Amino acid sequence: MSIHKIEDGVFKIRWREGGRNRSLNVHGSHELAKKILRKKLSARDENRHLDIKREVNFRMSALIDRYWEQYASKKKSQDREKAILEGIRGELGGLFVREVEGAGIQRWYQGLTEAKGLSEGTALRHFNVMHHMMEKAATIWSKETGIDRNPADDVEVKRPDDQRERYLSAEEIQKVKWALDQKMFRKAGKGINQTFFHLRLIVLTALTTGMRIAEIFSLKWSDLLFREELMAVRAKLKRGKVRYVPMPPELATEFKRYPVILGEARIFPPEPGAKRERQRVDKSFGTILESAGIEDFRFHDLRHTFASWYMMNGGDLYELAKILGHSNIKMTERYAKLAKSHIAKTGNTAREMWRLMEGEKREQSLGTR
Numbered sequence: 519m520s521i522h523k524i525e526d527g528v529f530k531i532r533w534r535e536g537g538r539n540r541s542l543n544v545h546g547s548h549e550l551a552k553k554i555l556r557k558k559l560s561a562r563d564e565n566r567h568l569d570i571k572r573e574v575n576f577r578m579s580a581l582i583d584r585y586w587e588q589y590a591s592k593k594k595s596q597d598r599e600k601a602i603l604e605g606i607r608g609e610l611g612g613l614f615v616r617e618v619e620g621a622g623i624q625r626w627y628q629g630l631t632e633a634k635g636l637s638e639g640t641a642l643r644h645f646n647v648m649h650h651m652m653e654k655a656a657t658i659w660s661k662e663t664g665i666d667r668n669p670a671d672d673v674e675v676k677r678p679d680d681q682r683e684r685y686l687s688a689e690e691i692q693k694v695k696w697a698l699d700q701k702m703f704r705k706a707g708k709g710i711n712q713t714f715f716h717l718r719l720i721v722l723t724a725l726t727t728g729m730r731i732a733e734i735f736s737l738k739w740s741d742l743l744f745r746e747e748l749m750a751v752r753a754k755l756k757r758g759k760v761r762y763v764p765m766p767p768e769l770a771t772e773f774k775r776y777p778v779i780l781g782e783a784r785i786f787p788p789e790p791g792a793k794r795e796r797q798r799v800d801k802s803f804g805t806i807l808e809s810a811g812i813e814d815f816r817f818h819d820l821r822h823t824f825a826s827w828y829m830m831n832g833g834d835l836y837e838l839a840k841i842l843g844h845s846n847i848k849m850t851e852r853y854a855k856l857a858k859s860h861i862a863k864t865g866n867t868a869r870e871m872w873r874l875m876e877g878e879k880r881e882q883s884l885g886t887r
Contacts, residue, residue, distance in 0.1 A: 521551050531555040574664030578618060579611035581663065585651040602647045615655055615663040620672025623648060627673055645675050683852065684815060685823040686725075688874050693810035694721070695875035701806060717802045719772055720786065721820065726868040727763045728824035728842050731799065731817055738783045744770055751843065761843050766868035824871070825850075829857040831870050 522530045524543065529551035532541045540558070544551040582603050590599040609626055610618060626648070630641040649670040655663040686694065698721060701714040723734050733751050741750040747770065748762045765773075779787060803817050821842070828838050835857075839850040 521548065521555060523548070531558070533558055574614075574616060574662070576615050576659075576663045577611070578613050578615055579607055581615050581651065581655055581659070582607050582611065584659070585654060589650070589654070590647070598643070599647055602644050603651075605644065606648060606651075616665055618652070618669055620669045623652075623670050624673045627675065642675060645670070645673070649673075683822060683826075684819045685826040686812070686815070686819070688877075690810070690812055691725070691823070691871065691874045692877065693812065694725075694806065697806045697810040698722070701809065713802055714806075716786070717799055717806070719776055720799060721803070721806070721817075722769060722772060724817070724820040725824060726766055726769050726871045728821050728828070729763060730821060730843075733843075735784075735786050735788075737785045739778065739785055740783065742770070742773055742785075744774075761840065763841050764868055766872060768872045769868070824868075825853050826856050827871060827874075829853045832857065 520532045522532070524530055527545060527547075529544045529546075529548060530541055531544055531551050531554060532539065533555060534540065535558075542554070542558070544554055586600070586603055590596060590603060593599055606626070609629075610622070613622075627641065627645050630636045630644055631638060636644070649668065652670045653668045656665050656668045660666045698714070698718040702711060702718050703709075704711050720731075720734055723729060723737075724731065727749065729749075729751060736752065737749070738752075741752060742765065743750065743762075744765075747765050747767070749765045751761050751763060773785070776785065799817060807813075807815055825838060825842060828841075829835070835850055835854055836847065838853065839847050842850065844850045
């Protein structure tokens with residue numbers, strides 16, 4: 519790009535766009551020429567993903583086939599992804615990839631809830647598949663598809679789990695711990711209830727580390743760094759990055775009590791016969807909530823509980839983002855308001871969580887049941 523003076527009051531601006539050199543004569547001052555050049559460059563950059571060769575006719579149906587072969591078919595959730603891709607094929611498969619713009623993807627995404635009646639959470643899973651596929655189309659397959667920018671980036675999506683703010687109060691935390699302890703033992707002294715013994719450690723892990731359920735199920739014994747009092751989170755979620763979360767001594771003790779399955783690297787392997795290794799705790803966790811008298815609560819809210827109490831105990835917002843694995847600080851900022859109404863305390867938040875579960879109010883909680 520350049521600006522050349524032709525004569526007084528006349529300047530020629532030059533820039534490159536669409537593989538060609540462009541020029542324009544500007545009548546006026548040098549500052550005006552600079553301003554117009556900036557506008558031309560801005561317009562070029564904003565529309566770069568549309569500036570492609572018309573002979574690139576790679577259809578969405580071909581993109582779907584390639585994405586399935588190289589990515590989706592290798593995932594544990596391949597059955598679900600196959601259905602999602604076929605849904606995309608039915609609506610957009612006949613278009614060229616270069617014709618699919620953000621507005622078109624926005625209409626498709628809105629139709630998932632408005633026309634097909636899918637929940638916001640299910641629609642988000644569909645969108646995530648679309649976004650990942652279009653990201654590959656705009657990067658490693660850009661020469662074939664004719665685009666160099668992901669049009670799905672222009673879509674405004676709703677993330678229901680990330681907007682929910684329900685968390686356990688101090689009294690509710692004690693009640694959950696009490697219910698977990700009670701359900702761990704069978705009635706009439708018949709030994710340990712393996713289902714709730716298993717669930718108990720999962721819930722305690724979520725409550726004192728803020729880990730997601732899929733991350734907990736992916737934990738391996740080698741991820742427990744007892745000397746460093748840390749846990750390595752290696753689950754391929756949120757861009758697949760490895761992060762570390764604090765492991766309080768009380769949680770470390772619980773893990774040391776938990777039995778190791780011979781030949782199994784994972785701490786919580788799927789039950790025999792589980793379809794595609796998908797694991798859920800909804801039913802048994804619901805029993806715990808019912809026993810504790812807690813309503814309007816989901817397992818994912820344990821993550822919100824940890825984050826909320828972290829900030830209420832004087833935690834640092836940026837450190838919390840690292841612990842939770844948030845790629846965008848804006849996802850963490852909603853917890854900032856909780857710190858304003860509480861006096862900052864010293865010490866580890868996870869230790870505070872254990873104090874709440876084992877605190878002086880426990881006897882009072884037991885007495886009310």
